[in-house]
Amino acid sequence: MTQKKFYITTPIYYVNDKPHIGHAYTTIAADVLARYHRLQKEAVFFLTGTDEHGQKVEQAAQSRNIPPKQHADELVLRFQALWRQLNISNDDFIRTTEDRHRRCVERVLQTLWDKKLIYADTYTGWYCLPDERFWTEKEIVEGNCPDCGRPVEALAEQNYFFKMGQYQTRLKKHILDYPDFIQPESRRNEILGFLENPLTDLCISRPKRRLAWGIPIPFDPDYVTYVWLDALVNYISASGFEKDSDRFQRWWPADMHLVGKDILTTHAVYWSTILMALELPLPKRLFAHGWWQVNNQKMSKSLGNVIDPVEIVKTYGLDAFRYFLLRQVPFGQDGDFSTEAFIQRSNSDLANDLGNLLSRTLTMLERYAEGCTPHRLEDEKEQDEDRDLRQVVEALPESIETRVAQLEFQKALSEIWGVINHANRYIETAAPWQLAKDPSNAQRLQTVLYYTTETIRIVTILIAPFMPDTAEEMARQLGLPEFPPALPLTQASQWGGLSPKQKIAKGQSLFPRIDTGSQKGKDQQSNAASPKSEAQTAPSTKTEITFEDFAKLELRVGIVRAAEKIKGSKKLLVLEVDIGSEQRQVVAGIATKYAPDALIGKQVVVITNLKPATIMGVSSQGMLLAAGAETVLGLASFQEEIPAGTRVR
Ligand code: ME8
Numbered sequence: 001m002t003q004k005k006f007y008i009t010t011p012i013y014y015v016n017d018k019p020h021i022g023h024a025y026t027t028i029a030a031d032v033l034a035r036y037h038r039l040q041k042e043a044v045f046f047l048t049g050t051d052e053h054g055q056k057v058e059q060a061a062q063s064r065n066i067p068p069k070q071h072a073d074e075l076v077l078r079f080q081a082l083w084r085q086l087n088i089s090n091d092d093f094i095r096t097t098e099d100r101h102r103r104c105v106e107r108v109l110q111t112l113w114d115k116k117l118i119y120a121d122t123y124t125g126w127y128c129l130p131d132e133r134f135w136t137e138k139e140i141v142e143g144n145c146p147d148c149g150r151p152v153e154a155l156a157e158q159n160y161f162f163k164m165g166q167y168q169t170r171l172k173k174h175i176l177d178y179p180d181f182i183q184p185e186s187r188r189n190e191i192l193g194f195l196e197n198p199l200t201d202l203c204i205s206r207p208k209r210r211l212a213w214g215i216p217i218p219f220d221p222d223y224v225t226y227v228w229l230d231a232l233v234n235y236i237s238a239s240g241f242e243k244d245s246d247r248f249q250r251w252w253p254a255d256m257h258l259v260g261k262d263i264l265t266t267h268a269v270y271w272s273t274i275l276m277a278l279e280l281p282l283p284k285r286l287f288a289h290g291w292w293q294v295n296n297q298k299m300s301k302s303l304g305n306v307i308d309p310v311e312i313v314k315t316y317g318l319d320a321f322r323y324f325l326l327r328q329v330p331f332g333q334d335g336d337f338s339t340e341a342f343i344q345r346s347n348s349d350l351a352n353d354l355g356n357l358l359s360r361t362l363t364m365l366e367r368y369a370e371g372c373t374p375h376r377l378e379d380e381k382e383q384d385e386d387r388d389l390r391q392v393v394e395a396l397p398e399s400i401e402t403r404v405a406q407l408e409f410q411k412a413l414s415e416i417w418g419v420i421n422h423a424n425r426y427i428e429t430a431a432p433w434q435l436a437k438d439p440s441n442a443q444r445l446q447t448v449l450y451y452t453t454e455t456i457r458i459v460t461i462l463i464a465p466f467m468p469d470t471a472e473e474m475a476r477q478l479g480l481p482e483f484p485p486a487l488p489l490t491q492a493s494q495w496g497g498l499s500p501k502q503k504i505a506k507g508q509s510l511f512p513r514i515d516t517g518s519q520k521g522k523d524q525q526s527n528a529a530s531p532k533s534e535a536q537t538a539p540s541t542k543t544e545i546t547f548e549d550f551a552k553l554e555l556r557v558g559i560v561r562a563a564e565k566i567k568g569s570k571k572l573l574v575l576e577v578d579i580g581s582e583q584r585q586v587v588a589g590i591a592t593k594y595a596p597d598a599l600i601g602k603q604v605v606v607i608t609n610l611k612p613a614t615i616m617g618v619s620s621q622g623m624l625l626a627a628g629a630e631t632v633l634g635l636a637s638f639q640e641e642i643p644a645g646t647r648v649r
Helices: 021-039 055-063 068-085 099-114 164-177 185-194 227-232 245-251 261-277 309-316 318-328 339-368 384-405 409-430 439-463 468-478 516-525 547-551
Strands: 005-014 043-051 092-095 118-128 133-135 153-162 205-207 220-225 256-260 286-289 292-294 335-337 555-565 573-578 583-588 603-607 613-615 618-620
Touching (some): 005 021, 005 245, 021 256, 021 292, 021 309, 043 227, 068 309, 099 227, 153 205, 153 220, 164 185, 227 261, 318 339, 339 409, 339 468, 409 439, 583 618
Parallel strands (some): 005 256, 043 092
Antiparallel strands (some): 118 153, 573 583
């Protein structure tokens, strides 16, 4: 059987400035897909690179008073260094100033010229300088570019045009015949809407006197190639077009072009029609993801709010960053980056849910299984709670496969975290520390340990494409004999694959909690964080109390078993909290900070002797300890696994 192949690309980024989180986003998403398909044992070709010609780059070089090639040579290093830092597993990196690319662009132009699909004409119309795009009178909006909103300028000049318009019907038919070609659906409809208007021909040259920095047009040395035609060709020049036909046959068409929504038209329309003219198959899928803003503002140099991925990763760690970007918003939709949201996610999902699950399980294996992975005991009857856990875990690999195929990264991760939280609840219910007290429960204890460890093994495999370093570290601590697994990911993550009697190696916690207190200093330097209210941080002016006063408080460790919003309130949640001896209903003003689902299985500290109160018609028998004043910043809890009901003093 021939090995399935997967060819995935990112946009090639302009080297006019250093990369920011937007660039990191597309490239990380592509990396997750590349890794996923590699773990499925497919042959993967993952391409990224840089777009080094055109006006933007020429201007950036001019502003630094250096030649454009020198500028590109310097800037490209930042992209390459960032991809190394972000653990990007690209197989190739193409620069449009490389010979292999230039030759390919020349060949494309010559072919189209020979086929009489390019002609010379005088262009009169409107031009958007920053976007390097021509617009018709009808397209511009009150004298501004319909794309970026900046003023357009009137232009009349002799140029070369590609007969793009003649492919309109064919392109429309292709989009209709292949519903998956452009995704998400809303973007596909946008392009279909765009194609309702007559498709004009595409100006593919720029006179050298106006722009010198580009690939010369092979049949007219007075012109250079339009930067978009130049750039789009990278997808075939890097995969062997006209140079290595075996290689090209193997990889083309690309299985997936990942792009931001800003450059969908150039890919869906310009690129598709160029490929039609070259008689080459179109890419199988084109996915346009959403846009990141920062604290609900557009990222821009002038606002000084551009998020530097290098800084984020240095401060909070790589996998927390990779996780946040893909977990926070559905891939096709726009997202908002704030340090607060980042820290909250990292602390709750990574430090609390995943980190605690691993560390408490390893601690139990050390204590109750001689520091080894457990056996499954065949004669122990599976109890309801075991079966429930097994069934959700068994359903996971296939579901993740579907999610990843649909680029539903957010859903994939939230399903994995659903299982992590289920396992945390399972531990609470099965209470291995109680079982360990009575030797007659030895078999039951081993079974509980097996179910927990097997769940973590499967989670480890499934998070590997998203968080490769974390998965590797988890595999090491769990003593998995083979990582990444030799079997394809969906098979390796089937229930029952845990090798018993492997020595575990409990290490440092995967994700130390980010201390929001110490974060404050950093936030003040960084525009990424939203300002905190004074009340959160002002020194206390309250009067002193005696120890006896303090001793009146009864504080206990609790575990949240259920949580839901209170209708009509933005702030309030009603929780069922297990405090050991009983389950308490507690109303807490934490809904702006925590989604109800994120709280299930979470350890909290409860004031258990507070007089019951009725809040918005709901009875509350206790209170949770939390940091923050008007805005809750986090719930108090412990790093260690502590049984529900334990006194806190
Ligand atoms: O357009 N949110 O390069 P470019 C999400 N060279 N993604 C973002 C983003 C944001 N705020 N900002 C940038 C070009 N991106 C051309 C591409 S391809 C043949 C030529 C990401 O440096 C997103 O993927 O302006 C977007 O499409 C791309 O960076 C634009 O990068």
